[in-house]
Amino acid sequence: MKRILILTASFGEGHNAAARNIREAIEALDPLAEVHSVDLMQAAYGRLNQVARAAYFHLVRHAPSVWRTVYQLLDHSPRLAAGGRWTRLRTVLEGLLAEIRPDCVVSTYPVYGDVIAEIHRDHAERPFRLLTVITDSISINAAWHQSPSDLFCVANEASAQRLLDAGLDRGCIAVTGFPVSPAFQGLERCELPVPGDGQQRRILYILNAGSRKSGRTLEEILELPHTELTVTTGRDAHLKAKLRKRLAPYGERVRLLGWTNLMPQLLSTHHLVVTKAGGATVQEAIAARCPLVINQTIPGQEEGNAQLVVQGGYGCVVDRPSRVASRMEQVFAEGAVEWSLWRENLSRDSRPGAAIRIAQLALQEPESIPSPQREFAPTRGRVNGVSSGRPRRSPARRATGNEPESLLCDFHIHTNYSDGKLTVGEVVDYYGAHGFDCICITDHLADPRRLIGKLARLSRLTLSPAQLPEYFEVIRQEAKRAWRRYGMLVLAGIEFNKDGYTPKTSAHLLGIGLNHEVESDLDLPETIAKIHSQGALAVASHPHLMKSEWGKNTLYLWENQEIFVPLLDAWEIANRDNFFPPVALKRLPFIANSDFHKPRHIYSWKTVLQCEKDPEAIKSCIRDNQRVSITLYRGQEVGLAGGEPGTPSSSHFRPALAPHPLALAIDRIGAADVTAA
Numbered sequence: 001m002k003r004i005l006i007l008t009a010s011f012g013e014g015h016n017a018a019a020r021n022i023r024e025a026i027e028a029l030d031p032l033a034e035v036h037s038v039d040l041m042q043a044a045y046g047r048l049n050q051v052a053r054a055a056y057f058h059l060v061r062h063a064p065s066v067w068r069t070v071y072q073l074l075d076h077s078p079r080l081a082a083g084g085r086w087t088r089l090r091t092v093l094e095g096l097l098a099e100i101r102p103d104c105v106v107s108t109y110p111v112y113g114d115v116i117a118e119i120h121r122d123h124a125e126r127p128f129r130l131l132t133v134i135t136d137s138i139s140i141n142a143a144w145h146q147s148p149s150d151l152f153c154v155a156n157e158a159s160a161q162r163l164l165d166a167g168l169d170r171g172c173i174a175v176t177g178f179p180v181s182p183a184f185q186g187l188e189r190c191e192l193p194v195p196g197d198g199q200q201r202r203i204l205y206i207l208n209a210g211s212r213k214s215g216r217t218l219e220e221i222l223e224l225p226h227t228e229l230t231v232t233t234g235r236d237a238h239l240k241a242k243l244r245k246r247l248a249p250y251g252e253r254v255r256l257l258g259w260t261n262l263m264p265q266l267l268s269t270h271h272l273v274v275t276k277a278g279g280a281t282v283q284e285a286i287a288a289r290c291p292l293v294i295n296q297t298i299p300g301q302e303e304g305n306a307q308l309v310v311q312g313g314y315g316c317v318v319d320r321p322s323r324v325a326s327r328m329e330q331v332f333a334e335g336a337v338e339w340s341l342w343r344e345n346l347s348r349d350s351r352p353g354a355a356i357r358i359a360q361l362a363l364q365e366p367e368s369i370p371s372p373q374r375e376f377a378p379t380r381g382r383v384n385g386v387s388s389g390r391p392r393r394s395p396a397r398r399a400t401g402n403e404p405e406s407l408l409c410d411f412h413i414h415t416n417y418s419d420g421k422l423t424v425g426e427v428v429d430y431y432g433a434h435g436f437d438c439i440c441i442t443d444h445l446a447d448p449r450r451l452i453g454k455l456a457r458l459s460r461l462t463l464s465p466a467q468l469p470e471y472f473e474v475i476r477q478e479a480k481r482a483w484r485r486y487g488m489l490v491l492a493g494i495e496f497n498k499d500g501y502t503p504k505t506s507a508h509l510l511g512i513g514l515n516h517e518v519e520s521d522l523d524l525p526e527t528i529a530k531i532h533s534q535g536a537l538a539v540a541s542h543p544h545l546m547k548s549e550w551g552k553n554t555l556y557l558w559e560n561q562e563i564f565v566p567l568l569d570a571w572e573i574a575n576r577d578n579f580f581p582p583v584a585l586k587r588l589p590f591i592a593n594s595d596f597h598k599p600r601h602i603y604s605w606k607t608v609l610q611c612e613k614d615p616e617a618i619k620s621c622i623r624d625n626q627r628v629s630i631t632l633y634r635g636q637e638v639g640l641a642g643g644e645p646g647t648p649s650s651s652h653f654r655p656a657l658a659p660h661p662l663a664l665a666i667d668r669i670g671a672a673d674v675t676a677a
Contacts, residue, residue, distance in 0.1 A: 002030060004362050005102040005128075006037040007093075009109040010049075011056055014135040014279035018108040020425070021179045022133065024481070025359035028182060031484050033363065036100055040112060044092040060298045068299035086115050094119055097128075104129045104362045110143040117147040131362060133179060135279050138162060138311075139304025153179075153358055155283060156349070158308060176358050177351025178283035183264045183477075184352035187288070195271045196335035198226065203328070204270040205231045206281065207239065208296065213321075215246050217295075220325035221274075222250045224332075229254045230266065235416075258464060259416070261424070261474040264288060271339065272331065274324060277302040277317075282309060287352040291315045291331070291342035295324055313345040404627070407437035407618065409607045411493070411512050412541065412575070412593030417471055418443035419461040421598040424478045430599060432486030434635055438609075438618055440512045441475050442493035445520045462497065468517035489615060494518065495541060496527055503553035508541035510572075513619055524557075528567045537619055539591065540564070540571040544580040561586075569623050574605035574630055589625035594633075606633045 004026055008019035016039070023037045041049045059066055093115055097105075105128050107113055113132055120126045132149040134140055140162050145152060152168065154160050155178040163173050195201040203221060207214055222229055231247075233240040233256065240258055247254045260266065267273060267288035275281050276296035282305045285292050292315030297306045309315045318327050331338050351357075414420035415427055422430065424441060431439050444462040463471060472492050479490035496509040496518075507524060513536040518527060528538040543558045557564050557571075565588065573583040573590035583590055592605035610627035611617045621627055 002033045002104070002363055003100055003102045004033060004035045004104050004106065005096065005100050006035065006106045007040050007109060007112045008037065009041040009111075010039055010053055011041075011109070012135075012279065014283075015108045017181075017280040018133050018135050018179045019106075021181045021355040022106055022108075022358050022362070025179070025182050025355035026362060027481065027485050029356070029359050030363055034100075036096075036102075038096065040089060040093060040096075041109075043096075044086075044089045064299045070300075086111065086118075090115050090119060102128050104131060106131045106133060106358070106362055107149075108133045108135055110141060113144075113147040113149055129362075131358070133358060134159065135178070137178075137279065137282075137304045137308040139300065139307065141300070142166065151361065153361070155351075155354070156308065156312075158311065159304075174361065176361075177354030178279070178287075179355035179358050180280075180284050180287040180352060181264060182353075182355050184268075184284065184287040185356065187264055187268050187352070192269070192271055194336050194340055195226075195332050199336075201227050201272070201332055202270045203227060203229050204266055204273040204290070205229060206273065206275040207231060207233050207236070208276050208278075215243060217321045217324050218243070218247060218254075220322075221328065222247070222253060224325060224329060227253065230257065230270065231255070232257045232260055232266075235259045255466075257466065260467075260470060262470045272315075272328065274328075277305040277309070279305055286312075286314060286346060287350055287354075289343060289346040289350050291339055291346065293318060293324060293327060293331075295321060312349060314342055314349075404610045405437070405613055407609045407611065407613060408435065408631075408633075409438040409591075409609055409618070410436060410594050410596065410602075411438075411440040411442070411491070411539070411591060411607065412495070412510060412572070413439055413441050413596040414443055414495075415441060417463055417467065419597060424474050425481075427596070428478050428482045428486075428488070428490060430602070432482060432488050434602060436486075436488055437613055438489040438491065438615075440491040440493040440510075442495045442510050442512070443471065444497050445494045446497045446499070447520055449521050463494070465517075465520055472514075472516055487613075489613060489618070491615060493536070496520070498524060498556070499552075499554075500556070503555045504559050505556055506552065506554040507556035508554045509557070510537070510539040510541050512537040512539055512622075513615060524564070525567060528564075535616075535619070537569040537622055538567065539622075540568055541593075542575040542578065542580075542595065543571050544582055546575070546578045558582075570625065576601060576604040579605070589622070589628075590630070591622060591628065592630035603634055604632070606631050 006019045006023055008015045010016055019037050023035050026033050026035050045052070059070070089111070093112070097119070105116065107116075107130065113130065116126075116130060129150045130148075131151050131153060132144065133153045134144050134155070136144070136159075137155050138158050140159060145163055145166060145168055149172065151172055151174050152163060153174050153176045154163065155176075157175055160173050160175050164170065192202075193199060201224070205214075205218065205221070218229065218231060221227060229250075231243065231254065233243065235258065237258070240256055244256055247256070263284060267285055267290040270290060272293060273285050273290050274293045274295055275285070277294045277298070279302070282292065282294075292309050294306050294309055294315065294317040297303055297317065306317050310317060316327060316331075318324050410431065413427060415422055415424050417424070420427075420443070427439070427441065445465075445468075446462040475490060475492040479492075482488045482490045491513045493510060493512045493514055496511065498507045498509065500506045509524065509527060511518060511527075511531040513534075514531065515534050515536075518530045522530065531538045540557045542554060544555070545553055557568070570589040570591050571583045572593055573580055574592035576595045591607045594601050594604040594606065596602060608629040608631050609618060609621045611621040
């Protein structure tokens with residue numbers, strides 16, 4: 001079994017995107033590989049790292065000239081970032097290397113190569129291979145290559161030439177492409193019609209932080225004939241609401257999206273993308289063969305990305321927002337001849353499979369990797385001959401027959417599609433590393449007929465109905481990975497918020513095991529009927545008084561039991577740290593959940609089922625409620641590497657641990673007696 005350590009940092013999305021995509025590719029190629037992805041800066045410096053990140057983003061947004069000076073200083077004097085100055089970073093990394101004993105380390109951030117060189121300065125051998133994945137193009141800071149690496153992976157030949165000019169040997173450079181998501185390679189090759197005269201043009205506009213004055217630019221684009229516009233606003237709910245009102249006169253010609261997981265599909269189905277020169281976004285557009293109009297460039301690292309777009313003939317750069325629409329008009333003029341040339345160049349240079357290629361390099365044996373010059377890099381050690389000194393993690397448990405299993409489950413989990421902290425993929429990795437057997441993603445969906453629902457939809461705290469197709473598709477894709485990687489089932493669900501002004505007029509209802517969306521503006525009996533029509537479960541969420549922490553009480557279902565007991569499949573008997581004895585005293589069918597929003601919420605009430613590891617068997621077990629127990633889960637921490645609680649810096653930071661023995665077990669027969677006692 002291969003052990004891979006991926007090191008990243010949250011100073012710009014490109015580093016994290018590269019790490020995430022390489023990890024996904026490695027797991028697809030070798031499901032038994034043990035992959036650790038760690039934000040080492042966060043693990044080492046915690047809140048100090050968060051302050052540094054905030055300062056960095058403030059500089060690049062509000063004082064770009066100052067950042068340019070800092071970047072150039074580091075480029076001309078890279079030893080300012082030398083490993084000897086990173087004492088805490090070195091200590092944490094030494095601990096990680098000793099614990100994981102990786103066969104290969106993949107670095108997507110420039111500092112780490114120097115720290116590794118410092119750790120092994122006095123060693124005859126480095127007992128792992130080091131791959132450095134450079135996330136910048138052309139304008140590559142010297143900090144990336146000042147220290148040795150067995151292989152430097154670059155996005156294109158222009159970047160490779162930059163390393164050659166810096167004195168590196170060709171043997172230690174691999175032109176792999178930028179590691180975009182493997183989803184780009186799986187896309188059907190979309191042959192868009194040439195957007196010439198009279199033809200419809202589909203424009204994707206990616207708004208970034210600090211883009212609040214973009215309204216006029218969007219209106220100018222929509223004034224162009226035959227133009228459809230898709231705008232992504234990220235998690236800026238205020239900006240999205242403001243633009244929805246401003247662009248309402250354009251009707252169906254404009255589509256507003258918030259944060260989205262479907263960038264591969266969007267880029268592949270639009271004629272043009274308007275975006276800043278971020279490393280990940282530019283490379284994703286190249287992978288999807290979508291021509292670019294660059295409207296913002298951060299000095300330093302992004303200048304190379306903008307240069308790549310122009311030199312490669314993939315698009316253009318505009319110097320001010322007022323020129324975006326007029327430049328776009330030129331691109332589509334004369335039968336869209338310029339657009340066609342850009343598209344042809346992109347088709348020639350697109351490398352959507354770069355993450356797979358880098359994953360193959362990480363998994364290969366040492367002798368199959370191109371060898372750099374000996375004076376440039378330390379001699380590689382015996383990668384497979386090192387004893388780890390600890391047991392290797394066993395593969396994910398899988399059902400081998402139809403015999404019942406003891407399944408640890410959590411059916412109430414929120415992601416950043418609503419008010420959760422983590423993405424769907426991060427939730428999968430976090431629960432998978434804890435050894436769970438089945439989870440259900442249940443983000444909030446508010447009823448728009450109610451005032452509270454209307455207010456919630458203006459924020460980022462609930463799903464938008466327009467996001468539902470994407471939401472279910474992302475969960476389907478992550479469910480495949482969860483089963484392949486962890487042997488864990490992932491179900492799709494929704495928490496329907498029917499909020500009134502008082503606790504007794506408010507209800508939250510879980511739909512567990514849904515296949516597709518359910519309308520948000522239905523009454524509760526209609527919603528339950530729609531849930532059941534999909535073969536899914538309808539469960540009352542936190543139906544009684546919550547006492548252990550602040551939370552809105554939702555008592556409508558409990559106050560109207562004569563209506564809802566015959567309709568519901570189960571009631572939450574416990575929610576996070578709240579326990580509801582009246583559910584047991586009434587002998588109602590029950591489950592227990594965490595109401596997960598952030599990593600520490602995993603240490604809370606859970607459901608244990610005795611049944612086959614199969615979605616239909618699990619739903620049937622809950623409906624029958626005969627082999628259902630609950631546990632107050634208190635397993636050890638997995639996936640937290642220092643820093644702010646709730647920010648996972650490693651998806652598999654430790655081997656999965658068995659759950660704590662049941663602190664409380666309530667079977668269906670004796671529920672009332674146990675809770676009464």
